[in-house]
Amino acid sequence: MTQVLGGTRGLDTAGNLGHYRARDGSPGATVRIDLDNPHVGLIVGKRGYGKSYTLGVLVEELADAEGVTPVVVDPIGVFTTFEGVSGFEVVSDPRVSADTLSPRAWCDLLGLDHESATGSLVWRAVSETSTLAEMRDFVSEADANPATCRSARNHLALAASWDVFSSNGLTAAACVEPESGILLDCSGCDHAPMNAVVRAVAGDLYRARVAESIDTLPWLVVDEAHAFFGGIADAALRTIITRGRHPGVSLVAATQRPAALPEVAISQSDLLVAHRLTSRRDRDALARARPTYMQGSFTDRMPETPGSAVIVDDATERVHSVQIRKRQVEHGGGSPSANELRKG
Known part of the structure; x- marks a missing residue:
């Protein structure tokens, strides 16, 4: 049986x-x-x-x-x-798609404390944009400490180098x-x-x-x-x-x-x-x-x-x-x- x-x-x-x-x-x-x-x-x-x-x-x-x-x-x-x-x-x-991941997931992915200056900036970028390119533009133009912006750009550049994010x-x-x-x-x-x-x-x-x-x-x-x-x-x-x-x-x-x-x-x-x-x-x-x-x-x-x-x-x-x-x-x-x- x-x-x-x-x-x-x-x-x-x-x-x-x-x-x-x-x-x-x-x-x-x-x-x-x-x-x-x-x-x-x-x-x-x-x-x-x-x-x-x-x-x-x-x-x-x-x-x-x-x-x-x-x-x-x-x-x-x-x-x-x-x-x-x-x-x-x-x-x-x-x-x-980059926006499939939540702001917290992005901070985890990049090894950032979401309460740190860099983590907070990346969190905002994820919350207010929908693509990785837009996130990178957001942090470049943000009214924030230059060192914080530079750190966030570097972290997002690393993510871009992985070539796993696409708008479609x-x-x-x-x-x-x-x-x-x-x-x-x-x-x-x-x-x-x-x-x-x-x-x-x-x-x-x-x-x-x-x-x-x-x-x-x-x-x-x-x-x-x-x-x-x-x-x-x-x-x-x-x-x-x-x-x-x-x-x-x-x-x-x-x-x-x-x-x-x-x-x-x-x-x-x-x-x-x-x-x-x-x-x-x-x-x-x-x-x-x-x-x-x-x-x-x-x-x-x-x-x-x-x-x-x-x-x-x-x-x-x-x-x-x-x-x-x-x-x-x-x-x-x-x-x-x-x-x-x-x-x-």
Whole structure:
């Protein structure tokens, strides 16, 4: 009998993850995941054991489902193989509108105390303009201490050098317009501009659903999530985690370093997919933040082989041993081999 994880009883809006894995390794019944309701998901595992592969399986299922749209953040370029898949759009070097970020977000992005003279001037510039060029003109012409104006100009010049801000940057509507979903390829971005893109996109998706200005339910899928929690994207991601269920915004975060995530990202996830973890610090982080019903069975059933996973389903308060199915779209997350290069 097919099992649906996540709380739904129907199969029409459920994606195929794989099948149950018996203790002797033999396959069991099909395991599917609910895509009808909003979720907070977490996929963890050490390098080489299937974390990004499983994320790709989920994206494939989301791309085929009706009424939901995956918005995938790819910081290292492993999902660009989705380019050319029917209806799926890959955006290289994504750009966002400067006014999508709040004044506080701009101060955070530039490392400024909003109560300092420079931070206060940047705050005013963001509040009274709509593009980065206008913000730079504003501070140049401001009636303020010359040293303050110069400092603000320098900070905004740095932001301009990142080349991620555009007057016609991505909006929530643009992110969910592609038929099967969109991939934001951030592999060419440094840490700060990459965080700026995620902060802007995550915040805009949430606001758009609150205002009901988009008629699909977005799933924000973030690989290497530890690069964004703790950065300026943190606030927007936490908003989806704690308040996204009501407007219908889902978040799925994947990381090989769960200990680097805030506790709320673990404790609020209603679906946890765990591949092999060997770091005690990472295993302890999961154990501390997860409910009591999973403690013993989780550590006892930690998978040992690539592609196998333990899934904690908070809806049924059960722990499942699963073998993830094969990808339909080629996986781009493998590492090159010196021997293969020599033979080639």
